[in-house]
Amino acid sequence: MQEMVNVFLYGKKYTVPADLTIMTAMEYAGYKLVRGCGCRHGFCGACATIYRIKGNNELKTCLACQTQVVDGMYVASLPFFPTDKRSYDIEEIRPEQKIMMELYPEIYSCIGCNACTKGCSQSLNVMQYIAYAQRGEFEKCAEESFDCVNCGICTSRCPAGISHPMVGLLARRLTGKYIAPKSEHLKKRVEEINKGAFDDLIAKIMEKPIEEMKELYNKRDIEE
Amino acid sequence: MFTAEMLESIKKVEATRAERIGYEPRRMTAEEKDTLLRQYHPDFREDGFSIIQIGPNKGEKAPVELCTLLHSNSRIKDENIDLSKIDYDVDVLVIGGGGAGSSAAIEANENGANVMIVTKLRIGDANTMMAEGGIQAADKENDSPQQHYLDAFGGGHFAARPELLRRLVMEAPDAIAWLNNLGVMFDKNEDGTMITTHGGGTSRKRMHACKDYSGAEIMRVLRDEVINREIPVIDFTAAVELILDKNGQAAGAVLQNMETGEYLVARAKTVIIATGGAGRLHYQNFPTSNHYGATADGLIMGYRAGAPLLYQDTIQYHPTGVAYPIQIFGALVTEKVRSLGAMLVNIDGEAFMHPLETRDVCAASIIRECSDRGKGIPTPTGGMGVWLDTPMIEMIHGEGTIERRIPAMLRMYLNYNIDMRKQPILIYPTLHYQNGGLEINGEGFTKAIDNLLVAGEAVGGIHGRNRLMGNSLLDIIVFGRNAGKAAAKKSKTVSLSELSLEHINSYAKKLEAAGIETDTVSPMLLPKYTR
Secondary structure: OOOEEEEEEOOEEEEEEOOOEHHHHHHHOOOOOOOOOOOOOOOOOOOEEEEEEOOOOOOEEEEHHHOEOOOOEEEEEOOOOOOOOOOOOOOOOOOOHHHHHHHOHHHHHOOOOOHHHHHOOOOOOHHHHHHHHHOOOHHHHHHHHOOOOOOOHHHHOOOOOOOHHHHHHHHHHHHHHHHOOOOHHHHHHHHHHHOOOOHHHHHHHHHOOHHHHHHHHHOOOOOO | OOOHHHHHHHHHHHHHHHHHOOOOOOOOOHHHHHHHHHHHOHHHOHHHEEEOOOOOOOOOEEEHHHHHHHOOEEOOOOOOOOOOOOOEEEEEEEEOOOHHHHHHHHHHHHOOOOEEEEOOOOOOOOHHHHOOOOEEOOOOOOOOHHHHHHHHHHHOOOOOOHHHHHHHHHOHHHHHHHHHHHOOOOOEOOOOOEOEEOOOOOOOOOEEOEOEOHHHHHHHHHHHHHHHOOOOEEOOEEEEEEEEEOOOOEEEEEEEEOOOOOEEEEEEEEEEEOOOOOHHHOHHHOOEOOOOOOOOHHHHHHHHOOOOEEOOOOEEEEEEEEOOOHHHOOOEOOOHHHHOOOEEEOOOOOEOOOOOOOHHHHHHHHHHHHOOOOOOEEOOOOOEEEEEEOHHHHHHHOOOHHHHHOHHHHHHHHOOOOOOOOOOEEEEEEEEEEOOEEEEOOOOEEOOOOOEEEOHHHEEOOOOOOOOOOHHHHHHHHHHHHHHHHHHHHHOOOOOOOEEOHHHHHHHHHHHHOOOOOOOEEOOOOOOOOO
16 A cells, blocks of 8 residues: 655645655646646756645745655745846956946845755755855855756745846856866867868768778777 | 665675776677667567658658657647737747757857747756766867767767768867857866766767756756847747748748647748657656656657658667656666766676666666566566666765766755765666657758758757767757758748648648548647646
8 A cells, every 4th residue: 555645735635645756746636737847857947846844834945856745745836936137248248246246236135044045955055155256256156056956946035136046157157158267178179170170081981881980980999 | 765675785786896896897799789789679679669651751660659649630730820910920930948949049149030939848948958967079189070970970870860970070179169158167177178088988088067967057058148148038838830831941830828728820931940859758668867848849840841750760768767766767867977987786786787888788788687687676666777886986086076076966866865975876777868850951951841940859860870978968059059050041041922831731631541540639748647
């Protein structure tokens, strides 16, 4: 006999198998999901969900696809939570502190309540990465926010109106483009290809008969 | 969390671990691989396939589930769509908001076209977001595009279309440079050298990564760039059929609001199908690592309009999907776990194959271990799996490697109280990639329908009959960018005549003539998971 639990989806009671996730429990209960469902494997942040366990006043947050149901769970999904993204031209901006001040000035209104961190579905230290952004320490902000899936739970709980995922994303793009060291070997190879250095070599291998290709493939040396 | 039987087997895995470190299992010969695939790979199971009855690929085989959709009615067969009422009028219509669609839209915009993205979920809700391990490019001293070509051509069973594979490998370094220039954070050493590793079947370490969030990092940057450029994105709106004009050119698509059901007409001078894969069709009842929306819609729409498929009968089963726990059944365990040194080990603690054979060989080998050889580990839901010995990674590369290099994997398992740093994880092949798709020429245009382009997983022929790790993140960028540029350029010379959906009627007549009666409609749009 399968173990069952009672969960409340949007306030309505359903009895579902205990080994389901919140997402599969919703489907078991008959919901055909359109919003609030994306990759189903914890990467896209589409299924941000809030819940309470009966008898406990704490409001918890999670991704519905990564969280197992428990008895007495009251669930409401956040199928869309508006974040406020500012537009910019990545070619025009520079990794200077003032760019954060210009694009996301509200980060300086952070009151340090840490609700963002407590809500994070990825257990990131959200308040810390906002602090790095305030100080123009983009590389640290990028590293600290790297695993963000843009679910928007932090934003939904922020009294200062900060769109944290957007701040992290800006810091990461600045880091990836301007701060991280340049890859000389990549630049060199792109130039070689553009100059046609590989044109003959690739043409030669494309012309080879299949039997010869098989021979080449099966005998190719493999880097240790 | 593990069952008693699993814990018993883990002891055997632990007992053999020390002697397995530093031991490299022999790679299989070409003959051994061939025999193994024929006997155990799902592509060779006859009952998994049926014959396509109508259209350009009539007489060829396709997975049963795909065949059913090809033999289904159009969703708008009996709808009265007013094609004179144009809701959106653009130069370039991109169907699909994943990596290929977004790259295409960015390049179309860059090349001066009025471009729009339509997507049935949200932009970025796509397989791209879930790609973990990395992206290939031959940009190091000991590597070359022709070496990359050889690896991919051989790995794909010598079936790739040379003109497409040439583009893939020759434009790979530029694709990496383009992404890096947009701000994608690749793993690098302090001197800027890209940290690269092997993937199954690679002869050089050319796998570039962004930890094990490679696809997510690429996708969120592309999405951000699309928004920065103010390219219109119509979310939660599916394309349900292509629109042609009276001369048979692609001319747009009929769209449907996923929530209200309302139909809309988008007219476009060029159309790019970038709808991704088919994992959610669950071929042969396999679980899948794919996104919720991966239901082969583009293949269906393109085929109904007359574009042929290529290699629709070859599917990639990723060797390492989660076999246990059930909550994440089918989820991807990135190949990077193996490239970092974790071995595949059976119930008795024996390493039964080289961990970096190509994916099809690896998947077939695991299926053999779990079937005829009887060396699989049973799961409580009636499935099977083998161990992926993850603690080896930290023994080889040092403590902290797992957290640093594969944080998403660690997090996914820790949610269910499994610490992959200390215990091995249980895996089984999962439906991962559609090797086949719509046939295109080197520029990205379909050969049958003017002004219709395809990019990304919906394309057939780039990888032949099996794809190497890291070549799909690459192909969405290379072919996405190309499609965007080509579509923008072409749109400047296109003039459309009257819009038409006549191809839907003619397809319906062909179904009838073939004696196919069906109640199902396609494209599927979303899988059915309600009880």
